[in-house]
Amino acid sequence: MALDFNALLAAERTRRRHGGAAPASASEAAGRSPAPPPAPCRSPPPPAVGEYCLPERQRRAAMSEAHRIQGEVQAVFHVADWMDEGEEQGLLRCINSIPDDCWVQLRSRRLLQLGGTPLPQGMQPEPLPSWASAVCDALVAAGVFSAEEPPNHVLVNEYLPGQGIAAHRDGPLYLSRVAIVSMGSHCTFQFVSDDVERRPHLQTLLPRRGLLVFEGDAYEKLLHEVVAQHADLPPQHHPSIRQQDASEYPPDSGLAQTPSKEEPGMATTERIPRERRVSLTVRRVLRVLS
16 A cells, blocks of 8 residues: 555644544545645755765765665665765754644644655755755665656655564656665564455565665565564664675674574563664655646
8 A cells, every 4th residue: 555645644634633543544534535745844944054065976876786676576775884874874864953833733743845745746855055056966866766867855754762664665657766875763564465464474674774676576566664663673684685795794783793582482672772763765756737
């Protein structure tokens, strides 16, 4: 199922106005009369922060076949250290400077749409902040998106420990390729079947500063989710992560060569606590109004 972000936003606004609970699901909210999209935030971050640009650097990894995650799902790629710590902190400073009233608080996360609100009839484009444009440009330079069809929409998600997002599909409003940049902390990310069983097809650990890209069946047929939990199993317990991939995790990510507490007769394993995670979901909206 495609997650109806506009229905979720409308439900959250209704809950705030009436002090009650939001509808039980996005499908319930989608069945009601559509509400107008939220007014874009017009309060820019301080210029000294908002003008940050992700530096161009020759050593930034271009996505290639070497980054493909081996497993049942074919079209999933991961670059373990796509940005460095200085770039991560620069982007987080920009995001942290955005006023609270620009964000939408949902039950399981806080989100911010940049570039416009995608709707079936088309998206009225809005200028991206310079830092978000710089990320989009870097993804084009890395071969994730083409120069002819560059990304034009960025969804910023903030997850606190214990939060996640339920299994969903992004839907037909976007080009069927998505890039997700993780900052601040790691998470467990998985693809599951689109049926009542929700059978896992691929599960992986996303480290901070890493880049995940998926397309094809992973985008069009399977659902994907960020597992809601306070801590995650280390890389060696995720079969989709090759040993050389785990060794490339940043030393300060908390994921590199994490020791296990497993002993004979014990079923427990040391888990890695989560911290605040901010992700950038970068996509191309197909229909843009002129």
